[in-house]
Amino acid sequence: MLCEICGKSQATVHYTEIINNESSETHLCEDCARKKGAMLKPHFPLADLLSGLIDFNLPLTLEDKGRGKCPQCGLTYSDFKKIGRLGCGQCYDTFKESLAPLLKRVHGSNEHVGKSSALAGKAMQEATLQLRELQERLQKAIQREEFEEAARLRDRIREIEKKTRKSAASE
Amino acid sequence: MKLNDLVCQTSEWLKGTGPNSEMVMSSRVRLARNLTEIPFAHRARRDKQLAVMSLVRPAIESTKILKTSFFVDLSELNSLDRQFLLERHLISHELAEGKGVRGVVIGEREMVSIMVNEEDHLRIQCIQSGLQLMDAWRLIDRIESELDAKLKFAFSRNWGYLTACPTNAGTGMRASVMLHLPSLVLTKQIGKVLQAITKLGLVARGLYGEGTEPSGNYFQISNQVTLGQSEEEIIDNIERVIKQIIGHEENARKALLGKGKRQLEDRVFRAYGILKNVRVIDSNETINLLSALRLGVDLGLTKDVSRRTLNELFIITQPAHLQKLHGKTLTPGQRDMKRAELIREKLSGK
Ligand SMILES: [Zn+2]
Ligand SMILES: [Zn+2]
Numbered sequence: 001m002l003c004e005i006c007g008k009s010q011a012t013v014h015y016t017e018i019i020n021n022e023s024s025e026t027h028l029c030e031d032c033a034r035k036k037g038a039m040l041k042p043h044f045p046l047a048d049l050l051s052g053l054i055d056f057n058l059p060l061t062l063e064d065k066g067r068g069k070c071p072q073c074g075l076t077y078s079d080f081k082k083i084g085r086l087g088c089g090q091c092y093d094t095f096k097e098s099l100a101p102l103l104k105r106v107h108g109s110n111e112h113v114g115k116s117s118a119l120a121g122k123a124m125q126e127a128t129l130q131l132r133e134l135q136e137r138l139q140k141a142i143q144r145e146e147f148e149e150a151a152r153l154r155d156r157i158r159e160i161e162k163k164t165r166k167s168a169a170s171e
Numbered sequence: 172m173k174l175n176d177l178v179c180q181t182s183e184w185l186k187g188t189g190p191n192s193e194m195v196m197s198s199r200v201r202l203a204r205n206l207t208e209i210p211f212a213h214r215a216r217r218d219k220q221l222a223v224m225s226l227v228r229p230a231i232e233s234t235k236i237l238k239t240s241f242f243v244d245l246s247e248l249n250s251l252d253r254q255f256l257l258e259r260h261l262i263s264h265e266l267a268e269g270k271g272v273r274g275v276v277i278g279e280r281e282m283v284s285i286m287v288n289e290e291d292h293l294r295i296q297c298i299q300s301g302l303q304l305m306d307a308w309r310l311i312d313r314i315e316s317e318l319d320a321k322l323k324f325a326f327s328r329n330w331g332y333l334t335a336c337p338t339n340a341g342t343g344m345r346a347s348v349m350l351h352l353p354s355l356v357l358t359k360q361i362g363k364v365l366q367a368i369t370k371l372g373l374v375a376r377g378l379y380g381e382g383t384e385p386s387g388n389y390f391q392i393s394n395q396v397t398l399g400q401s402e403e404e405i406i407d408n409i410e411r412v413i414k415q416i417i418g419h420e421e422n423a424r425k426a427l428l429g430k431g432k433r434q435l436e437d438r439v440f441r442a443y444g445i446l447k448n449v450r451v452i453d454s455n456e457t458i459n460l461l462s463a464l465r466l467g468v469d470l471g472l473t474k475d476v477s478r479r480t481l482n483e484l485f486i487i488t489q490p491a492h493l494q495k496l497h498g499k500t501l502t503p504g505q506r507d508m509k510r511a512e513l514i515r516e517k518l519s520g521k
Contacts, residue, residue, distance in 0.1 A: 029362075072208070072210070073210040073211075073214050075214065083213075084336065085211070085213060085290070085335045085336050086211070086333075086334075086335055086336075086337065087210050087211060087213075087214040088205075088208075088209070088210040088211055088214065088325070089205060089207050089208075089325030089326075089327075089333040090208075092327060092330060092333050092340075093327075099330075099337060102337060103330065103337055103340060103398055106337060106338055106396075106398075107340075107341065107396045107397065107398035107399050108396060108399060109341075109396075109398050109399020109400075110329065110330075110398070110399070111329060111398075111399055112327070112328070112329060112330055112331030112332075112340075112341045112342075112398055112399070113399060113400065113401050114331060114341060114342035114344070114400070114401040114402050115312070115315070115342065115401075115402060116326070116331075117319055117324050117326035117332070118316070118319050118320065
């Protein structure tokens with residue numbers, strides 16, 4: 001097969017692009033592929049995947065599930081699709097339904113396994129200690145038949161459990 | 172130390188030493204980090220950008236490794252100085268061309284630099300000479316841990332470090348190796364090699380990273396995936412692939428030395444001859460001739476020139492460096508003459 005740009009050299013680089021729902025295959029020689037890679041806008045991150053000439057189905061056409069705005073920075077999902085960048089850390093939580101499949105396609109995984117922020121570990125530890133203490137107090141309150149206090153403690157425990165579950169799931 | 176002092180300094184990564192330095196010019200690891208609760212630089216108002224700067228700078232400057240660093244405020248630099256830092260691989264295009272409050276902290280011998288308010292709040296990078304990715308990672312890991320104790324980074328249990336571009340989320344790490352592969356290019360095997368690389372989740376780029384064309388037979392190979400693999404796994408994977416590529420380049424060099432030795436010598440010594448005698452030369456021709464001469468040096472065909480000199484020439488013959496060395500702006504025509512002069516001078520060992 002000959003290169004689609006110069007029509008002279010043998011095409012050795014093949015890749016698939018998806019633009020507006022249409023997938024098209026491109027076959028280029030090494031020189032033209034390099035030139036094309038260089039012509040792509042250097043800082044558009046999804047184009048960056050292309051400049052790597054990876055045979056990759058770009059999730060540009062992903063259904064916009066995460067409607068609404070990020071409460072912290074005001075970014076919408078369609079803003080993100082336009083500029084290819086999120087606005088803040090909170091965006092990841094706001095658009096998690098759309099981002100989860102995207103991350104999976106880009107990285108082949110949805111699970112971070114590298115270095116962890118010490119802070120994230122510390123927050124988890126603190127919550128565990130706090131829960132333990134509250135549970136002890138709850139036991140004592142029940143023993144002493146202080147039901148009002150027990151109900152208050154139970155609510156606090158539930159609240160903390162909900163928070164740590166949420167943070168374990170997304171944040 | 173300040174920006175102008177860099178002009179007469181040779182960066183650590185240009186030494187031309189370290190493992191596999193006959194094919195590996197340098198190893199680089201960079202980490203992306205963002206502060207929690209503050210929008211990323213492109214979406215932050217000026218007051219927020221200033222807030223990032225004032226939180227981050229004291230934290231950086233109190234780390235052990237960066238105590239002796241100096242800070243360059245990009246918003247105060249003219250385009251020549253910005254280009255100069257870019258040519259030295261100390262900043263990215265994005266930071267050079269960006270707007271707003273932004274800067275770079277530069278460590279001793281330019282081994283570590285930290286960009287502030289680039290695409291992410293922090294871009295921490297370490298460059299070393301030769302194939303030393305794991306060393307570069309260890310150094311950067313230490314710095315990051317110190318910063319992590321002082322700053323609150325945006326981090327999620329599932330998706331790791333949260334970055335402006337989702338292609339960096341997770342470890343936020345890009346590890347890359349700059350390879351010189353003239354024999355694979357000469358024997359026309361490079362296409363196959365690059366194709367194989369992409370299948371292994373790696374990317375090949377040009378000298379200045381994203382979107383730049385390979386030139387002078389230099390290829391920058393880096394990881395694409397940042398989520399689902401640990402930093403060590405990512406580095407192991409790249410190093411394994413790099414060693415295979417090195418093996419292929421070695422075989423190609425042997426083959427050229429066998430069958431085509433005369434042609435190879437001719438190519439090397441023609442390049443050397445031109446470089447020693449040239450009067451007018453552009454940067455593209457310079458890079459290509461330096462590549463040919465370097466191959467000769469790496470194969471032991473000539474011992475007159477050191478790899479370090481070639482690496483240095485590689486950087487200082489670029490436009491902004493030439494102008495900084497002469498202390499004034501030069502037209503492209505003047506640069507081509509000054510470049511020729513500089514090359515002759517360096518190669519005659521004076
Ligand atoms: Zn072509
Ligand atoms: Zn946001």
